[in-house]
Amino acid sequence: MRGIVTIDGPSASGKSSVARRVAEALGVPYLSSGLLYRAATYLALRAGVDLEDEGGLLALLEARQVRLVPEKEGNWVLADGEDLTPHLHTEAVDRVVSQVARLPGVRAWVNRRLREVPPPFVAEGRDMGRVVFPEAPHKFYLTARPEVRARRRAKERPGDYEGVLRDLLLRDERDRAQSAPAPDALVLDTSDLGLEAVVERILAHLKD
């Protein structure tokens, strides 16, 4: 495969696991764009930068030389060589990442980091097919019922199912503006499909 495959969808739609598996089957790396939004959020929280202060946040990101390392086995985010990855899937980051992801300058910064990567690759996120790589020949958009997504997320995070569902619906609302599917994406509802089945469907489409 020589081009770009985009896999978008709301949180806990399964897109990260699916993107990793599809990339593995194709023998190319995958790019997790959400990880860059998470890294921006984590650095801002740690440095005590006001999350509304876009200029301050962008200066911090440039100063720390943040970069995404997309490997087949996983993605890492480094800042001046420091590995931020273990700090990016915490409740503290989950709670405010949508707020940071709404800032246009931060979105432009993430998009620049992604476009620096030479294809081929599989890119996953919210707006990979619609905004960042509109020229990609293969686009997928994964959805699943909120209850199914909350059940999946509750397995990965501490906390009760009701709380996870509430947070997930809140994040859906906050991320809505940047989460519309590309008009030419194939939309797959994964509510009643296992990981393998979703991966197989995507690979079958790519073969066609």
Ligand code: DC
């Ligand atoms: O996919 P994720 O849960 O790791 O994404 C973290 C946050 O980043 C999520 O709240 C939405 C935002 N995001 C975005 O706005 N655009 C993307 N392409 C990827 C993630």
